[in-house]
Amino acid sequence: MTVVNIADLRRAAKKRLPRVVFDYIDGGADAEWTMRENARVFDDVMLRPRSAVATPSVDMRTTVLGASIDLPFLLAPVGSSRMFYPRGEEVAARAAGDAGTIYTLSTLSGCAVRDVKAATRGPVWYQLYVIGGREVAESGIERAKNAGCSALVVTVDTPVAGNRERDVRNGTKELVSGAPFTMFPYLFQFLARPRWLAAYLGDGGLMRFPNIVLKDGPMPYADVGAALEQAMVSWADLAWIREVWQGPIVVKGVHTADDARRAIDHGAAAVIVSNHGGRQLDGVAPTLRVLPEVIAATNGQAEVLIDGGIRRGSDVVKALCIGARAVLVGRAYAYGLAAAGGAGVARSIDILRSGIIRTMKLLGCASVRDLDRSFVQMPFEWLDF
Numbered sequence: 001m002t003v004v005n006i007a008d009l010r011r012a013a014k015k016r017l018p019r020v021v022f023d024y025i026d027g028g029a030d031a032e033w034t035m036r037e038n039a040r041v042f043d044d045v046m047l048r049p050r051s052a053v054a055t056p057s058v059d060m061r062t063t064v065l066g067a068s069i070d071l072p073f074l075l076a077p078v079g080s081s082r083m084f085y086p087r088g089e090e091v092a093a094r095a096a097g098d099a100g101t102i103y104t105l106s107t108l109s110g111c112a113v114r115d116v117k118a119a120t121r122g123p124v125w126y127q128l129y130v131i132g133g134r135e136v137a138e139s140g141i142e143r144a145k146n147a148g149c150s151a152l153v154v155t156v157d158t159p160v161a162g163n164r165e166r167d168v169r170n171g172t173k174e175l176v177s178g179a180p181f182t183m184f185p186y187l188f189q190f191l192a193r194p195r196w197l198a199a200y201l202g203d204g205g206l207m208r209f210p211n212i213v214l215k216d217g218p219m220p221y222a223d224v225g226a227a228l229e230q231a232m233v234s235w236a237d238l239a240w241i242r243e244v245w246q247g248p249i250v251v252k253g254v255h256t257a258d259d260a261r262r263a264i265d266h267g268a269a270a271v272i273v274s275n276h277g278g279r280q281l282d283g284v285a286p287t288l289r290v291l292p293e294v295i296a297a298t299n300g301q302a303e304v305l306i307d308g309g310i311r312r313g314s315d316v317v318k319a320l321c322i323g324a325r326a327v328l329v330g331r332a333y334a335y336g337l338a339a340a341g342g343a344g345v346a347r348s349i350d351i352l353r354s355g356i357i358r359t360m361k362l363l364g365c366a367s368v369r370d371l372d373r374s375f376v377q378m379p380f381e382w383l384d385f
Contacts, residue, residue, distance in 0.1 A: 029163050097121040113144050
């Protein structure tokens with residue numbers, strides 16, 4: 001099929017993946033209101049172009065935590081990417097590096113951090129869950145440090161897994177139980193996608209989590225809800241995490257001004273305005289709506305990034321105009337990975353890149369460093385900060 005936009009990649013991914021795997025990427029918590037609103041809220045922000053301005057080229061380069069990147073967006077951590085495509089995390093990281101941007105590896109990945117770092121010529125960040133306890137997490141941090149990861153992303157919005165109803169209906173818990181009779185009613189999903197199934201089995205089948213090394217080896221793939229409940233990160237935990245890491249820390253999952261200031265007080269060099277793609281607490285505000293509040297609260301003491309709902313280059317531009325240093329994209333590239341591996345990720349990046357260039361030329365702005373709020377009109381109630 002002709003892939004024109006991210007929605008086309010989503011449809012291609014849906015055709016290739018079993019329903020349970022596609023819905024893992026595509027779904028959110030409860031009624032999925034926050035997930036939908038993350039994307040819809042960009043419609044509330046209108047662009048204000050400067051006409052008759054010559055912009056023969058657009059400079060998209062920026063810096064994040066001192067690292068120069070060629071695009072103002074990063075690839076966000078997406079767990080279990082190896083389920084979407086063989087060696088999925090390595091494939092996505094390679095595409096990010098080729099595009100000149102940063103790849104963020106999830107703790108809950110199917111590829112080891114050293115292999116992911118070796119697969120790309122670009123920077124890699126490591127996203128941390130404290131699954132398995134402090135000792136296991138410390139070992140994971142050391143492996144990420146030794147592999148050459150340049151920042152540690154500490155996710156703080158997962159004291160429990162969100163209620164993802166699609167996963168319940170698709171039998172996710174039953175499928176990872178290992179009990180044949182429990183699994184049987186849900187297996188048809190895989191048989192209906194023979195090409196995916198062949199690639200999945202060729203890549204080793206049901207993966208383990210190589211970056212969570214327990215006493216008896218890498219953590220088996222299982223329902224991670226219970227593991228997350230035992231792995232809650234509190235603000236106090238940032239002290240020992242910072243001591244072990246000895247590098248820049250990014251706090252992911254900030255929704256309010258108070259939490260932004262608290263993250264800075266605990267040593268964060270950057271914060272990510274994130275509601276986990278609407279996969280945790282349904283009913284929270286979309287991230288773009290929260291962005292002005294967080295930017296005002298940080299007062300330049302930390303870099304502010306944002307994720308959630310990015311589907312077009314114009315979405316990236318709007319977030320930058322409001323004040324984000326850069327954005328992270330998750331589902332946008334995950335659909336590409338699931339649809340066509342590295343080529344799909346590269347296509348998703350190209351769609352966003354070309355959309356940014358086109359939007360900025362039409363705005364009459366030649367550099368992302370020159371974007372500011374004068375290029376957008378926000379709803380009045382957003383202007384309280």
